[in-house]
Amino acid sequence: MSTDSSTVATSIYQCADKPIDERVADLLSQMTLEEKAAQMVCVWNEKNDKLLNEQAGFDPVRAKSHFGHGNGLGQIGRLSDAGSKAGKNFALGRNARQMAELTNTIQRWFLENSRLGIPVVFHEECLHGLMAVDATSFPQPIGLGATFDPDLLRNVHRVIAAETRCRGGHHALSPVVDVARDPRWGRVEETYGEDPYLVATMGTAAVEGLQGDRTFTDGQSVVATLKHFAAHGQPESGTNCAPVNVSMRVLREVFLDPFKKAIQQGKSLAVMASYNEIDGVPSHANRWLLRDVLRNEWGFDGVVVSDYYAIRELNERPDLYGHHLAVDGKQAGELAVRAGVNMELPEPDCYLTLVESIQDGQLSEVELDEMVRPLLKQKFQLGLFDNPYVDPELAEHLSGSEAHRSIALRAAHKTITLLKNHNKTLPINRDNINTIAVIGPNADRSLLGGYSGLPRFQTTVLQGIRDHLDNSAQVVYHEGCKITKGGSWFEDEVVPYDAEEDRRSIVDAVEAARAADLIVLALGGNEQTSREAWMSNHLGDRASLELFGKQDALVNALAELGKPMVAFLFNGRPLAFSNLAEKVDGLFECWYLGQETGRAIADVLFGDVNPGGKLPISIPRSVGHIPCFYNHKPSARRGYLFDEVTPLFPFGFGLSYTQFEIGPPKLLRSQIAVGESTIVQVELMNTGKLPGDEVVQMYIRDCVSSVTRPVKELKGFQRVTLEAGEKRTVSLEITPESLAFYDIDMNHVVEPGEFKIMVGNSSKDSDLQCTMLEVVV
Structure with a gap:
């Protein structure tokens, strides 16, 4: 069912030397409604019945039965677990060479059996390593957060990307940049911790490691997906997917900030919407969140994918719960499209009725084009139209090396x-x-x-x-x-x-x-x-x-x-x-x-x-x-009857086999104007007898402000390795972003006045030394 070769030869989208936007526009102009809707659909567990045989090998007869219509398919989920059900019996999954061979075979079939020869994207779970047989397994993200080492994070995620891409994977469902503010929540391990600055820094480094220079020409980079947008890390009662009840100021300063930085600085190409609701609006139906903030304010032009089965939950998910914003799956799909969800994961469900929604006037084809365009663009960015296959021998060599x-x-x-x-x-x-x-x-x-x-x-x-x-x-x-x-x-x-x-x-x-x-x-x-x-x-x-x-x-x-x-x-x-x-x-x-x-x-x-x-x-x-997070408001920790109010061990704390001495902080400029920057420096010395690492941490407090501010906020850190007796000057920059917050009118500004600059080796007051910065108009 491939396009006639003469047609392919004259189509702009098939020309590798043409700009990607031109190729996308040309391809989109040739697509039917059914082909567009197919790009918004994924198969995961269903691949076992629709694409694979009983031995988890490719089955062209089954593939033709389900996809012989020639409309193509958007994504295939987690081919690494081929043959298993819902990720269970994982030992049935393919090793690196086998997975690379299988992705090549499936990719070739879709290129040859879709009318326009559109490749598929394979997505994979990559939380702390590719979730596959023989892949390298790193510490959980909460452990990687404990390293306070963004350079290490980049290297770790370069490995994860390489091991994923060499097997034929293109789209990593990571990193998690949720801020974990309730330790009862079972997904704390997936996060980089409780502090938005730390999470933003480590999450951005992870994105840079996964995506490389974003050209994808090296064949060892993948699309990163920021999870879970947004405010997933402080669910009501600490239970997963529960409503998140926070103010707009806390939402923006704590929970949205890591996403913003990972998008604007890290250039993440994908975002996954979260299961939870914010102020009564589930994220998958939240136009303010996914359109006004994500795309219009932050300039995000990538792909928004649903969390697994979350669009169905806008109606009712059997044996779990429903948000009941929609009367059925068809209406749930319409709500998600209007909110801006490009791809439904993991199985064909609510988006199967998108053509019907257009035909009965509930959606327009223009709305569908808006959703499909970024999906096609990423396939071009990944080079899948021009170089869709991988080398199984390289996969075997790289994985778990x-x-x-x-x-x-x-x-x-x-x-x-x-x-x-x-x-x-x-x-x-x-x-x-x-x-x-x-x-x-x-x-x-x-x-x-x-x-x-x-x-x-x-x-x-x-x-x-x-x-x-x-x-x-x-x-x-x-x-x-x-x-x-x-x-x-x-x-x-x-x-x-x-x-x-x-x-x-x-x-x-x-x-x-x-x-x-x-x-x-x-x-x-x-x-x-x-x-x-x-x-x-x-x-x-x-x-x-x-x-x-x-x-x-x-x-x-x-x-x-x-x-x-x-x-x-x-x-x-x-x-x-x-x-x-x-x-x-x-x-x-x-x-x-x-x-x-x-x-x-x-x-x-x-x-x-x-x-x-x-x-x-x-x-x-x-x-x-609980709550126990360090960056609380001044009135939040007055004390308990018959008990301490402090944590057992504070954020940022950690000892060494050697001893370090941190000198008093000194500002290069102790007075700056609004909009200017300065640098705080400390002398760090290893006074012990062993080489070791210390993490110098900088916290800031706005002393008098139009709204209450946390007692301290991490705004800079540096992990330093010193030999016994070695001394080094550590410099940490204080930028307008370090001092800004949402004021009484919800404007993100730096208010003039005094700022307390605290530097030390943990968030505990006794571990910090202070100096004052004055900001003037």
Whole structure:
């Protein structure tokens, strides 16, 4: 059903030397209504029945049965999980070479069997690595946020892009630039933390890594998708997809700002609308959000994709909920088009009736053209009309390579955050240790977190320590207790483990540790206790932040032995671990470190690597201390009866095996005019005996303003590596953007007056030194 060759030869859209906008206009002018609507449709699970055979290979008979009409198709979702259902049974997925061969075969079929020869886009989940077999798995985003290292983020996402594109993927459903302000929410692990400046900086770096120079000529870059637009990170009651009840000022300054920067500075080419509603308007029907703000104010000219099944939710999603803005799927599709959603993911549903909506006058063809034009433009930008295929041999060589593995290890090293080091217990001198007891439910299990593939390499805490010691000391192991039965991210039902069995296991663990010189604990959560709650039978948000199951009982029993104890926490959200923090000598927050978990833990434990991570989110003392974020208003933390109001560990906090001294901040210009910039400098010195990293952080407070302002806001940071005794001047720029906010009239301005400039190594007042900046008219 391909276009006649003479027609193709004379069509502008087929000419690689023509400008992309001309090619798009020419192609759009030749398309029927049905062909336009087909570009707004995707298949995901349905690919197994419509494109693939029982062995997950391409089936031309099925393809012709479903797509033989010649109208084409917009996207195919997650070919990496070909053969599985809803991402489950992931081992059935194709390896790199097989996936590259399959994408080539499917792409060729659509080019040859659509009337106009329009290629398809393959989208993939790329949260912390391509979610596929043999792909490199990096730390979860909350862990990458702890690195405070945007250069590392760019490198990590260059790897993710290369491993995705070489297999035939084009469109990454990442990064997540939600600001996580409620730790009960199960998707905290997908974010870079609680601070809009940190999230914006890291998210922008991720976009730049994924998209490269945006020419896509290197064949190793992909389209980045900012998720989830907008305000998804502070849902009512901490439950996923719940309404977000915030003021317009908070919405703009906290939740929209990372998206704005990642679009205007990072040039992200795609945005995913969010499930939640803001002020009664779900994002997929929110014309103000998707048109007035995103496109008209910010100048976004890319593609807006729906979150999975979210357009259907404008009506009613069976067995879940409905927003009831639409009477049926047809009207839901009309609302989404009017709002500006270009592509419905993941399956053909509400957008199947778009032609009917035009024919009965509910939509116009002009509105459809407006939606299709950016979709076609991206296919041209990606080079799919001119170079649609990939090299399977390159895919096999790149995916999970040793070079990529070294970047994953470096990212894990930089993620690990030291929270306690009583009496300088750490690092451990292996020459003084004869026996180490490695105890805990996370000691000998894969710790990747949600949206993870099956990496070629994986190491557990236990294996990492054993490999590192290489028989120079005895390593004994006991699980101690379990967190849940199973614990897989994909398992819907979450089943607590039998308490009596755990009690017996704790007794055995204590006996196993009795002769040890050191106890290493691996505790926290698992992929079930913090995850995306995507259905009513697949939950992941929690009303408690305590260590799940009998972990505290295990800690208490082991503490009775009086042995030195060091704990590593693995979890997707902040946990309230006051008891653990009190009982252990050394404490690390690791989040999820990716495929190199064991190697990274051993390197840090024994001092081959000096930890330098910082908390990207505050650690609360209990669920009753929520909200706990540091950048609160002056009246928000007056105190509690019989309890502290401060966090257990504050945002930006993290220790080192060495010591750093930060000198008093000095402004190059202590008085500037509105619209001008200045620089604050500090002298940073490593006063200890080991090389290490420190993150110098700058916070700002407008002292007197037309509306109340947070007590402090992060506006600059720099991670610095210094040798023992080395000194360096660290300079952080203060720009008009650093000082601006939405004033009493909702104008984004810098108000003249005094600004408190605070510089230090965490958000805690006692860790900061201050100077004053005067801004004049």
